Amino acid sequence: MLNQSEDVLVVEGVNKNFGGLKALDDVNIRIRDGSVHAIIGPNGAGKSTFLNCLVGRLIPDTGSVVYYGRDGAHSLSGLPPHRINQMGISRVFQTPEVFNDLNLLENAMIPAFAHNDGAFSLNAWGGVVSRGEVREEAEHILEDIGLADKKEMVAGSLSRGDKRRLELAMCLVQKPKLLLLDEPTAGMARADTNNTIDLLKKIGERGISKVIIEHDMHVVFSLATRISVLARGHIIAEGTPEEIKGDPRVQEAYLGGAEV
Amino acid sequence: MAQFPNKDHILVLGFAAVILLMPLWLQPFGAGYPDLLQKFAIFGLFAIGFNILFGMTGYLSFGHAAFIGIGSYTALWSFKLFSMNALLAIVFAMAVTGVFALLIGFIALRRSGIYFSILTLAFAQMCYNLAYSVLTPITNGETGLQLEQADPRIFDSAPVGDGLPLPDLFGMGLTGYNGFYFCAVVLIIGFYISVRLVRSPFGMMLKAVKSNQNRMKYTGLNTRPYLLSAFVISGIYAGLAGALMVVIDPLAGAERMQWTASGEVVLMTILGGAGTLLGPMIGAAVIKYCENIFSAFNQGVLNDIFGFLPDGIQGAWVSFAGLFVGSGWHLTLGVLFMLIVIFLPGGAMEGFQRLADWISARVGKATASKSKLNEQEGAE
Numbered sequence: 001m002l003n004q005s006e007d008v009l010v011v012e013g014v015n016k017n018f019g020g021l022k023a024l025d026d027v028n029i030r031i032r033d034g035s036v037h038a039i040i041g042p043n044g045a046g047k048s049t050f051l052n053c054l055v056g057r058l059i060p061d062t063g064s065v066v067y068y069g070r071d072g073a074h075s076l077s078g079l080p081p082h083r084i085n086q087m088g089i090s091r092v093f094q095t096p097e098v099f100n101d102l103n104l105l106e107n108a109m110i111p112a113f114a115h116n117d118g119a120f121s122l123n124a125w126g127g128v129v130s131r132g133e134v135r136e137e138a139e140h141i142l143e144d145i146g147l148a149d150k151k152e153m154v155a156g157s158l159s160r161g162d163k164r165r166l167e168l169a170m171c172l173v174q175k176p177k178l179l180l181l182d183e184p185t186a187g188m189a190r191a192d193t194n195n196t197i198d199l200l201k202k203i204g205e206r207g208i209s210k211v212i213i214e215h216d217m218h219v220v221f222s223l224a225t226r227i228s229v230l231a232r233g234h235i236i237a238e239g240t241p242e243e244i245k246g247d248p249r250v251q252e253a254y255l256g257g258a259e260v
Numbered sequence: 261m262a263q264f265p266n267k268d269h270i271l272v273l274g275f276a277a278v279i280l281l282m283p284l285w286l287q288p289f290g291a292g293y294p295d296l297l298q299k300f301a302i303f304g305l306f307a308i309g310f311n312i313l314f315g316m317t318g319y320l321s322f323g324h325a326a327f328i329g330i331g332s333y334t335a336l337w338s339f340k341l342f343s344m345n346a347l348l349a350i351v352f353a354m355a356v357t358g359v360f361a362l363l364i365g366f367i368a369l370r371r372s373g374i375y376f377s378i379l380t381l382a383f384a385q386m387c388y389n390l391a392y393s394v395l396t397p398i399t400n401g402e403t404g405l406q407l408e409q410a411d412p413r414i415f416d417s418a419p420v421g422d423g424l425p426l427p428d429l430f431g432m433g434l435t436g437y438n439g440f441y442f443c444a445v446v447l448i449i450g451f452y453i454s455v456r457l458v459r460s461p462f463g464m465m466l467k468a469v470k471s472n473q474n475r476m477k478y479t480g481l482n483t484r485p486y487l488l489s490a491f492v493i494s495g496i497y498a499g500l501a502g503a504l505m506v507v508i509d510p511l512a513g514a515e516r517m518q519w520t521a522s523g524e525v526v527l528m529t530i531l532g533g534a535g536t537l538l539g540p541m542i543g544a545a546v547i548k549y550c551e552n553i554f555s556a557f558n559q560g561v562l563n564d565i566f567g568f569l570p571d572g573i574q575g576a577w578v579s580f581a582g583l584f585v586g587s588g589w590h591l592t593l594g595v596l597f598m599l600i601v602i603f604l605p606g607g608a609m610e611g612f613q614r615l616a617d618w619i620s621a622r623v624g625k626a627t628a629s630k631s632k633l634n635e636q637e638g639a640e
Contacts, residue, residue, distance in 0.1 A: 039505065055478060087478035097478075099471040110468045113461045114481040131461060 008033045008209045014063030023049040025233035038212045038220045041230035047213045056081040074233035096163035100156030107155050108138035108169050115174045119245045145169045162191030176223040185219050197222050276448045294436045299548045301443035303506045304448045307528040307540035313490050315535035322522050323384030324379045327357045327495045329517030331502025336405050336512045343415035346427045350503040357499025367490035391514040404513030427507045428429020429435040439508045533609030542608050557585035
C-alpha cells in the first residue's frame with residue numbers, strides 16, 4: 001500500500017449508473033499531492049460525471065472518494081457541495097461561473113467571506129476589521145491574476161478569458177488544497193488559451209494540487225504531470241504524459257490512431 | 261469602525277430629514293395630513309422589509325400580507341391582554357411574526373423561483389382563510405378584532421373611562437401627527453437597519469446568492485440559512501408594519517391578509533426599484549398617494565375637468581376616464597405598472613439614474629465645447 005500522505009485524493013471502485021447506462025465503471029484514481037492530474041477521454045466517457053462525484057453534485061452508487069485535507073482524511077461521498085468546498089476543494093466550471101451583477105472586487109471578496117463564515121453568520125454589525133483584511137487579500141489576488149485595473153467593473157461585462165481569470169482568482173482567495181478544473185479553456189481563442197495555461201502554471205507555484213478535465217491536448221501536455229484516460233466509464237490507461245503519448249490503447253480509444 | 265460621516269450615514273440622515281419633514285413639504289401636494297402620512301410610513305416600512313427578501317435574494321414572495329395580518333392580530337391581542345403600550349405591542353408582534361416567518365420560510369425555501377412564490381401564496385391564503393373563519397375565536401372572523409372595555413389589560417392599572425382606551429407611548433397619545441411621528445421614527449430605524457444589512461458581508465452574500473446561486477454552493481456557502489434569515493427579517497418588517505397599523509387604528513381584519521395586499525407590496529417594490537435602498541419607500545409613497553388621489557375622483561370632478569369640451573364628447577370622455585378613477589383606480593395602477601416594467605425595469609430609481617446621466621452628459625458636453633472654444637480663442 002502506498003503511503004497515504006502522498007495522495008490528496010483517492011478514488012476507489014466508484015460506479016455510477018444513470019438508468020441502464022454505466023457512466024462510471026469501477027473507477028480508481030489516486031491524485032498525488034502537488035501534482036497536476038489530467039483526466040482525458042472522448043465525449044461521453046464519463047469525465048464530467050467523475051468530476052461531479054468529487055464536488056458533491058452526484059453521489060457515487062458504490063465506491064469511496066477519500067480526501068486527505070489539512071486536518072486528516074474525509075470521505076466525500078454524500079457530502080453537500082459547500083461542505084466539500086469548506087474542506088479546501090475549489091472548482092471552476094466549464095462555462096465560467098462568476099457573479100455577473102457584482103464588481104470584480106466583490107466577486108473576489110465573496111469566496112473569502114464564504115470560506116470564513118460558510119457555516120453561517122449574520123455579521124451585520126461586526127466583521128469590519130476582517131472585512132478590511134479580506135479586501136486587501138482580494139485586491140492582492142486580482143493583481144496577481146492581472147485584473148487589478150478592472151476591479152470596479154461588473155463581472156458580467158468581462159470577456160470569457162477574463163471571466164476564467166476571475167473565477168480562478170475566486171478559487172485562489174480560498175487558499176484551496178485541491179483545485180478541480182472542468183475544461184478550463186473550452187471555447188477560448190488560442191491567445192486566451194495560452195494565457196490561461198501560463199496562469200495555471202503560475203498558480204502551480206502555490207503548491208495547489210489540480211485535477212484537469214480537458215479535451216485540448218495542447219493544454220493537457222503543457223500542464224499535466226500525470227494523465228488518466230477515461231473511455232466508456234473505464235480508466236483504460238494512466239501514466240506520465242510520455243507514457244500516455246506512446247500508449248496504443250489510448251491512441252485507439254481517444255485519438256483515433258492519429259498522431260499527437 | 262469606518263469614519264463617521266460616510267456615504268451611508270449621510271443617506272440615512274437625509275432620509276430621516278425628508279421623512280420627518282413630510283408634513284411640511286407634502287402640504288402643497290395635498291398629502292400633508294396625518295392619515296396619509298401614516299400610510300406612507302407604514303407601507304414604506306413594509307416595502308423596505310420586502311425588499312430585503314425580494315430585492316436582495318431575488319426570491320419573490322407572494323404571501324407577505326400574511327405577516328401584516330399576524331402582526332396586526334398580535335399587537336391587538338397585546339393591547340387587549342396586557343397593556344395599551346404601543347412599544348410592547350410592536351415587540352410582541354415582531355416576535356410572533358418572526359416565529360411564523362421561520363416556519364413558513366423553512367418550508368417555502370425548499371423550492372425556488374415560481375414554486376417558492378406559489379408556496380408563499382398558498383400559505384398566505386391559508387392564513388387568510390384561517391383568520392376569516394376557522395380561527396374566529398382569536399380573530400373575530402368577518403367582523404374584525406377590536407378593543408373592548410371589558411378587556412383585561414393586566415399591566416394597565418388606570419381604570420378605563422367611558423370610551424375605549426387608545427394606544428399610547430408611555431402616556432403620550434398616538435393619534436394624528438403623534439402617530440405619524442411614531443411610525444416615522446420606526447421607519448427610519450428600519451431603514452437604517454436595512455442599509456446596514458445591505459452593506460454587511462451578510463448582504464453581500466445575499467446579493468451573491470441572487471446573482472449566481474450555483475457558484476455560491478460550490479464556493480462553500482450553505483445558502484439555506486442565509487435565505488431563511490432574509491425571509492424571517494423581511495417577515496418581521498411586515499409584522500412590524502402590521503402592528504403599526506393597529507397602533508394607529510386599533511382594529512384588525514382578515515382582509516389585510518388577502519393576496520391583493522401581498523401583490524401590492526410587490527408592485528411598490530418594483531415600481532420604486534427592487535434591490536435599491538430608497539426605491540421601495542418611493543414606490544410605497546407613490547402608490548399610496550395615487551390611490552388617495554385617484555380613488556377620490558368621482559363623476560362630478562371629472563365633469564369639471566372635461567367641462568371645456570362640447571357636451572357629447574365630454575360625456576364620452578367622462579365615462580371613459582371614469583373607468584380609471586374612483587373604485588376603478590386599480591386600472592390606472594395596472595397601466596402605470598405595465599409602463600414601468602416595459603420601459604423602466606429598474607423602477608423609479610432607474611429613472612432617476614437615467615435622468616442624472618442625461619443631465620451630466622449634457623453638462624459635460626456643454627463644458628467640453630466651452631473648453632474647446634477657450635482653447636481656440638487661446639490659439640488665436
